[in-house]
Amino acid sequence: MTYLVAHDLPTLPAGERFRELLQRPGILQIPGAHCGLAALQAKAARFEALYLSGAAMSASMGLPDLGILTIEDVCFFVRQVSRASQLPVLVDGDTGFGEALNVMNMVRAFEDAGAAAVQIEDQILPKKCGHLNDKKLIAPEDMAAKIAAAAKARRHLYIVARTDAAADEGLDSAINRARLYVEAGADAIFPEALHDPEAFRKFSETIKVPLLANMTEFGRTPFMTASEFEALGYKMVIWPVSALRMAAKAQADLYEGIRNDGGTHRLIDRMQTRAELYATIGYHEYEALDSSIITSVTPEGMPQRSTGK
Structure with missing residues (x-):
């Protein structure tokens, strides 16, 4: 049924529905959907959650993924994807659009637009795709402050903290950052651009909250299936830009x-x-x-x- 029919709408907040999916056995497969039509097609293929990629949103607007989009730009995409599909949507929040107060504003805006979860990364602007070189990271304590601010502002939003530290600071540094982000209130950790299965395994053996794997094409991570990520201890896997690449x-x-x-x-x-x-x-x-x-x-x-x- 169309989302205009009130009795057909989900009754639980999107963040709670996302948590319920993660409480089930197995890995949650989350394909990227960059518009309402793609969201409907993913739902027809029986996916139960969707990912809204900053790279896909930017590219669909003819822009590079360098943190150019505004909160309202992203909310436009959140509204159409969540309304069209009625599925929980994990949204790429880049660096949080600023410092602690900006992060709190982002959290409330995303919730109001219909988001179920947000991903925040520990880069500084201009941020880059996690699989590119020469990324600049903020201090771990500053990122932890952003996570704490997000946790304080949220009503139901699920918070995923992404660390890009593995590529430049090493895996141990990424793990240490992840521990700090969990202490600050992150519900899950997204270790970006890990380059081999052993790195994924070491991360999951150390960090005991749900972990998200990124199976982007043309990046540093070798191709692996959802079941392979699950065997390595991961609870979520995204294919962030795959649909956009096919359509483009x-x-x-x-x-x-x-x-x-x-x-x-x-x-x-x-x-x-x-x-x-x-x-x-x-x-x-x-x-x-x-x-x-x-x-x-x-x-x-x-x-x-x-x-x-």
Whole structure:
């Protein structure tokens, strides 16, 4: 049913629903969804939670992932993905958009927009993708202060602290940072850009809160499946930009095809049909909902007051 039908909406806050998913056995698979349509397609594929990547949001706006987006930019994406799918959404909060007070503002804004969880990383601006070189980190104590501020501000939001320390400071430093972030109030830890299974295993043997693995393509982490991450002690795995990469490549092929062939006739079999699109977005359900609403009758004029004569 469409999200406009009130009785079809989830009753529990999104953060609580996210926690319930993590209490079940097994690893939670969280694909990236960069727009409402992608969110509906992921839901149709029976995923139960979604990831909203800063890189995917930025790229969809034609911008690099360098911390350029504002809180309101991100809230626009949170609203459409959470409304469309009604699934818990883990949102990339980059560095928290500033210091402690800014982080608290972000937490409240994301909750109001419908987010279930937020990821905050320990870089300084301009931040970079975790799999690139020359990242600059803030002091561990400053990051811990941001995590504590997020925990103080939240009503239900699940807090994931990401550390990018492994690449430049070493694995032991990343583990020490993770311990501090957990003490500050992080619900889970996201060790970014680990480069081999043994590093993932060492992290999980040391840090006992839920851990998130990032299976991004074209990065430092070797390809592993969800079951392999689970065997290494991880509770969540994200594929943050995979859907956007597939969509972007298909769009590039389409534009090239139109330019070269003068039309789309060679690419029709790669397109979602009109019927498939309408089924995905629930077009006919919206039509039925619209036709079920009785049109209000507006009086043509104000009744005249009696003069008593």
